[in-house]
Amino acid sequence: MIFFRQFLPTRAGWLLFLLTSISCQIYAEERIHLLQEYQNDVSLVEPIPLTVSVDLEKARLGKLLFEDKRISKDGKKACVECHLSDKGGADNERLSNAINDKPRSTNTPTIFNVGLVPMLGWTGAGNSLESVTEAIIKSKQGLATDWPELINKLNAMPAYRNAFENIYHQAIKPDHVKEVMAEYMRSLITPNARFDKYLRGQESAISVDEMRGYQLFKSYGCASCHQGINLGGNMTSPFGVFGNYMQNTGNETQADLGLFNKTKRPEDQYIFRVPGLRNIELTAPYFHDGSVTTLDEAIDVMGRYMLGREIPERDIRLIKQFLETLTGELNGESL
Ligand code: HEC
Numbered sequence: 539m540i541f542f543r544q545f546l547p548t549r550a551g552w553l554l555f556l557l558t559s560i561s562c563q564i565y566a567e568e569r570i571h572l573l574q575e576y577q578n579d580v581s582l583v584e585p586i587p588l589t590v591s592v593d594l595e596k597a598r599l600g601k602l603l604f605e606d607k608r609i610s611k612d613g614k615k616a617c618v619e620c621h622l623s624d625k626g627g628a629d630n631e632r633l634s635n636a637i638n639d640k641p642r643s644t645n646t647p648t649i650f651n652v653g654l655v656p657m658l659g660w661t662g663a664g665n666s667l668e669s670v671t672e673a674i675i676k677s678k679q680g681l682a683t684d685w686p687e688l689i690n691k692l693n694a695m696p697a698y699r700n701a702f703e704n705i706y707h708q709a710i711k712p713d714h715v716k717e718v719m720a721e722y723m724r725s726l727i728t729p730n731a732r733f734d735k736y737l738r739g740q741e742s743a744i745s746v747d748e749m750r751g752y753q754l755f756k757s758y759g760c761a762s763c764h765q766g767i768n769l770g771g772n773m774t775s776p777f778g779v780f781g782n783y784m785q786n787t788g789n790e791t792q793a794d795l796g797l798f799n800k801t802k803r804p805e806d807q808y809i810f811r812v813p814g815l816r817n818i819e820l821t822a823p824y825f826h827d828g829s830v831t832t833l834d835e836a837i838d839v840m841g842r843y844m845l846g847r848e849i850p851e852r853d854i855r856l857i858k859q860f861l862e863t864l865t866g867e868l869n870g871e872s873l
């Protein structure tokens with residue numbers, strides 16, 4: 539009898555048992571409730587397709603160019619030095635150094651999934667991968683070269699001359715260079731994020747807290763701007779709507795004027811593209827000026843300046859957990 543007593547639950551033990559089963563019940567009900575929202579989720583965000591059809595020969599040649607320093611003015615800078623595959627397609631610098639060893643005026647955005655959205659660059663003024671590639675090839679902040687110089691260089695390198703010849707059967711033209719590089723970038727999709735698996739119907743792919751985070755992402759209104767396949771990349775907005783982030787943090791720069799720098803229209807001051815949020819946990823620091831180092835801070839700033847709300851710490855944590863489900867795979871490997 540004494541022996542058995544040791545195994546009988548104490549009153550505290552019973553209470554614990556009871557509470558655990560009640561909370562399991564609540565947990566299960568919440569999961570069902572959240573799953574009922576599944577249908578809405580499908581229309582708000584689409585999963586990244588598992589494959590994308592690209593011309594492999596062009597994409598392969600584009601990759602060679604993307605990774606080749608020799609194509610820049612002084613032979614010292616390649617696209618891949620700022621857009622690194624092991625750093626979420628960006629470089630984790632606040633501002634990366636351009637070819638002239640001076641910091642660029644904006645933070646490096648990811649090169650992943652750029653083929654899936656209509657607006658490119660921080661201001662959204664870029665409207666095709668080809669035109670953005672041309673701008674970067676010529677920009678002093680990019681490769682600082684020009685077409686005659688670049689085409690001469692490529693013609694002088696038999697491997698490139700032959701590769702272009704095999705694809706286009708004519709002398710190398712700027713359009714060919716742009717096309718192969720754009721084709722390579724279109725191939726850089728990152729499917730199979732846990733959130734995409736959830737969108738495809740695999741409910742266990744994300745946890746209840748991550749689902750709660752997604753609910754908050756919608757209910758606070760983040761999704762009114764960060765929407766579509768990349769959760770961004772298809773609209774612009776002032777930064778911010780409630781107060782001006784750059785003016786409030788001091789040291790305003792020319793780049794902070796956003797789309798205005800391109801159009802010179804007063805109404806375009808401080809206008810930026812709503813950036814995509816895929817693989818966002820990998821691409822700190824955040825914002826066009828790289829002014830914020832953590833996701834928690836970025837979410838807090840978004841709450842204050844875009845939604846006019848102070849988001850409590852607990853909700854910030856849940857939203858962050860949701861954002862972390864957006865990390866996908868590149869060529870079948872987790873990023
Ligand atoms: C010195 C660093 C650096 C180098 C080198 C570089 N980039 Fe970028 N890239 C950036 C920055 C910074 C931006 C954002 C520019 C802006 O909009 O303010 C950017 C933006 C882009 C974008 C738009 C991404 C988006 O989210 O819309 C594409 C595409 C791109 N770069 C491709 C290239 C290609 C192709 C090359 C080589 C020809 C290249 N980059 C070289 C830093 C770099």
Ligand code: HEC
Binds near residue numbers: 755777814824845
């Ligand atoms: C009114 C539109 C709008 C709303 C609402 C909004 N955002 Fe943003 N978001 C933007 C814009 C525009 C930027 C780019 C700001 C910049 O750097 O110039 C941005 C940037 C971000 C970034 C940094 C991205 C990067 O690559 O650096 C994160 C993270 C983010 N938003 C998350 C959120 C979350 C979470 C919410 C909800 C709490 C939210 N946003 C609400 C428009 C919005």
